[in-house]
Amino acid sequence: MCMMGASVDPLVVGRVIGDVIDMFVPSVGMSVYYGSKHVTNGCDIKPSMATSPPKVTLTGGNIHSLYTLVMTDPDAPSPSEPTMREWLHWVVVDIPGGTNPTQGKEIVAYMGPRPPVGIHRYILILFEQKGVLGGVEQPAARASFNTRYFARQFNLGLPVATVYFNSQKEPASKRR
Amino acid sequence: MALSSAFAVTATTTAAADTTSRSSWCMNSLRSTLPSLPPLPTSSIRFPHSPSSSSSRTLRISRSKPKALLPSFTGLAPLHPLFLSGSSSSEFTGFDHCFTIIDNGGRVSAMRHGRRVPKLNRPPDQRRALIRGLTTQLLKYGRIKTTRARASAIRKYVDKMITLAKDGSLHKRRQALGFIYEKQIVHALFAEVPERYGERNGGYTRIIRTLPRRGDNAPMAFIELV
Numbered sequence: 037m038c039m040m041g042a043s044v045d046p047l048v049v050g051r052v053i054g055d056v057i058d059m060f061v062p063s064v065g066m067s068v069y070y071g072s073k074h075v076t077n078g079c080d081i082k083p084s085m086a087t088s089p090p091k092v093t094l095t096g097g098n099i100h101s102l103y104t105l106v107m108t109d110p111d112a113p114s115p116s117e118p119t120m121r122e123w124l125h126w127v128v129v130d131i132p133g134g135t136n137p138t139q140g141k142e143i144v145a146y147m148g149p150r151p152p153v154g155i156h157r158y159i160l161i162l163f164e165q166k167g168v169l170g171g172v173e174q175p176a177a178r179a180s181f182n183t184r185y186f187a188r189q190f191n192l193g194l195p196v197a198t199v200y201f202n203s204q205k206e207p208a209s210k211r212r
Numbered sequence: 213m214a215l216s217s218a219f220a221v222t223a224t225t226t227a228a229a230d231t232t233s234r235s236s237w238c239m240n241s242l243r244s245t246l247p248s249l250p251p252l253p254t255s256s257i258r259f260p261h262s263p264s265s266s267s268s269r270t271l272r273i274s275r276s277k278p279k280a281l282l283p284s285f286t287g288l289a290p291l292h293p294l295f296l297s298g299s300s301s302s303e304f305t306g307f308d309h310c311f312t313i314i315d316n317g318g319r320v321s322a323m324r325h326g327r328r329v330p331k332l333n334r335p336p337d338q339r340r341a342l343i344r345g346l347t348t349q350l351l352k353y354g355r356i357k358t359t360r361a362r363a364s365a366i367r368k369y370v371d372k373m374i375t376l377a378k379d380g381s382l383h384k385r386r387q388a389l390g391f392i393y394e395k396q397i398v399h400a401l402f403a404e405v406p407e408r409y410g411e412r413n414g415g416y417t418r419i420i421r422t423l424p425r426r427g428d429n430a431p432m433a434f435i436e437l438v
Contacts, residue, residue, distance in 0.1 A: 114404060116354060154404035204403045207380075 046077035052159050052200050055110045056122060056183050064103070064133075065095035066162050066197035081149070081158070081201045089126065089137070089146040094162070097133040097196070102165040104129045104192060105137050107146075107158060108181055114153035124181040125149070125158065129169045143172050149203040159200040163192035330365040343369055348393045350417075351401055355436035363419050363435040370437070374416045377405035412438070 047053045053060075068075040069091040075081065094103060105128045112123035125147045131140035149158050161183060169190055175181060187193065332339050346366045350356050351373060373392065376384040380402055388398045409416055420434040 114408070115400065116404060116408070153407040155400050 047198055047200070050078055050157060050200060052110075052157065052198060056108060056159055057161060057195050057198060058184070060194040060196070060198075062195075062197050064097035064162060064164070064196040066160070066199060067093045067095070068160055068199055069093075075160075075199055075201050077200055079201050081203050082206055083149045083151065083203055084206060086158075086203065087148040090160075092136050092160070094131070094134055094136065094197075097164070099133045101133050102129070102168060103131040103133060103140075103196070104163040104165055104169070104190070105131060105140070106161045106163070106183060106186065108161070108183055109149065109151075109156050109158050111151070111154065111156040112179065115155060115157075120179040122181045122183060124175060124178040126160075127172075129165070129172055141172075143174060144178070147178070151203055151205050153205070155202050155204040157200050158203055159198060161195045162197040163187060164196045166191055166193075330361060332361060332365060344391055344393060347373060347391070348397060350435060350437065351392065352394070352397050355434055357422065357432060357434050359425075360419075360421060360431045360433040363433040366435065367417050367419070370417050370435075371414060373401065374405055374409055377401045378409060380406060 045053070048059075070081055070085050073079075073081065073085065075090065092105065097103065105126070106124075107126035108122040108124055110122045111118050112120040124144055126142075127144040128137040128140040128142050131137050149156065172190065187195075332342060334342060342362070343366055346356070346358060346362060347369045350366065350370055369391070373388055376388045377398075385398065385402055388401070389395055392398050392401075416438050418436050418438050420436070422432045422434060424431050
């Protein structure tokens, strides 16, 4: 249960800060669009709408610096038993400031949300790189990814922007 | 609050059980023993056994007896139960005539015959709120630690909520929203339960008894979702 006065930040309420990343101060604006739907913290996105990578626009950042975008799902395979926390969906590095991930290098190809059980959170985290990241190889598997470890490994520090959305399996057949 | 009253009940039942086991008392022995202080620890230790065995027999019959034999006492509860119990502990002969404090309209039994609803020492509105709160928390956290009575009381309602989620229709969802305090939990429940409990028929909880609580020695239990 959150304390009403202390944490109304949706990232804290949704336990994004804590499960995946640590408390940070947002310094870059990131707007994410799946088709025409603008992603706000905690909004619901259907998996059918998120099959292709979203349009991400960075605003307010340093034009000369490079950014890394990571998309993970900490509730894999099920929110009450996240044995495969976190599931890696997308990694793009070397995004120039003020542009979008198509200008960067895609380390891990985009995989759309496919939650098998329950309501999953899908978190897009933006890091500011200290320099050009060389030697970033593909992680061995998408499962059991650790964002904090990844950030520490490449000296990315705290995130500069984060947004998350919820998604659940669409009912295959018509509900009774 | 509920616990102190429970203690008072046990104290008076234990004491009263012994007073009326003295069906053959006379006032002389009683008056002679009144001034002496009884050893309280012994009286409290001995009598946990007597209500259970003696209360099963002759309940209503014995009720009239103390009034006849001991006219100085008014009402069902003896005035100085501990005095009497302690003083007569040496003359303890049998459990023939027992007496338990009647606080529920004259119906007392050591077995659970006919008891359908766990009252949880609360009026109905508070009872419902307590049960709703506990089931909400259990569905939220997956495992909670509470008293044994409460854990066994909420089993039925947790199973009901999971059954509603298994059905999954809008009507059932709204029924669940009317019971569970947080709507996020209802939505998460309806999203997860068909996968998680699809094959299981009933019995979605498990109770594990643990050590009593330090403050009041209340028997505790973990209740968790299977």
